[in-house]
Amino acid sequence: MSTEGYDSSKRNEGFEDAKRSAEESARGFQRGVNDMVNSQENKKLVAGLLGIFLGYLGIHKFILGYTQEGIIQIVISVVTCGLGGIIGFIEGIIYLTKSDEEFYQTYQVGRRPWF
Secondary structure, eight states, X not given: OOOXXXXXXXXXHHHHHHXXXXXXXXXXXXXHHHHHHHOHHHHHHHHHHXXXXXXXXXXXXXXXTOHHHHHHHHXXXXXXXXXXXXXXXXXXXXXXXXXXXXXXXIIIISOOOOO
């Protein structure tokens, strides 16, 4: 049998290593999520798809930061019994057919709210 006793410092070192590794992984994951949410391409894709599928609700406007225009889109859809949703559908197609740079310059930098 061994005469050495149990060394709890080795166990604590293992926990500290695991803790540091987990914190590092969490920070990396958070950076990735932030990059994805704030990227130009992601807003283009999300706004385009929401415009096509839920254009009548104006959600694509809210994604781009156009709150007033989003509310106007909802009102138009209610007044026209949903037929105003064609505006969102058309905008969604326009968003997806623009290049990333053109979309960014037009809708995020230039703040062009309609078409």
